[in-house]
Amino acid sequence: MATKEIAGKTINVTEEGYLTDQSQWTKEVAQAIAAEEGITLTDAHWRVIDFLRKDFAETGVLASMRRINKTGGIPTKDLYDLFPEGPLKKAARIAGLPKPTSCV
């Protein structure tokens, strides 16, 4: 486990940049991580982030792509457009959630 300077704060992260302490996440942290990925967060991005965080709080696991489609009402194509190249991993990192563990 390491720490990283994000948005002017020292945040606990894994080697791959996922937050290990949920309480350290703020919207500024999200924006800073997104900027590192070359993403500027728009309302559409926030819709995904909000859903992922809400769902994680309810289920304790990161939503699968299928759950994002069905329960979140967010189409696969949109997710790939918003978070190119590795959408679930990027969205999870930006949302301050753990690395996705599902194979699907």
Place this chain on the structure above:
Amino acid sequence: MAEEKIKKVSIICSKGSLEGVYPPLIMANGARMEGIEANLFFTFFGMDAITKKKYKKIKVATVGNPAMGIPTLIGALPGMSALATMMMKKKMDALDIPPVDEFIEMISAAGCKLYACKASVDMFGLKREDFVDDVQGIITVGEFYALAAGGQIIFT
């Protein structure tokens, strides 16, 4: 020396059973989720996964499938394949693994390109209209090798 990340993968799907179709689909979807460019090439019975009339009816093989652990004569009984398929699908649904038709759509929406094998298409007497809309085209093996160039090829 750090390993170079895989940039492109071209996956061949040659079998039409449930357990034959899912590995290539999961590999293609998994590739896209890692930002890896992916192509899926369906040949022989694998084409059932992209054929409108067949892709919602793909079944588990209960005969000639020693890993299933049921005797061949039992596996051959009417309804056994349907039962095994139903059980498998229930488990997959609980794990949020989509059924084949939904999965093909998801994989295509994720940016993977889907192709049918021309030789198999000719053999089975199929036409472009028989395939789902997500299919990019019907290509020859030579064309497949061309689009697989520079990447890895996975045969399933």
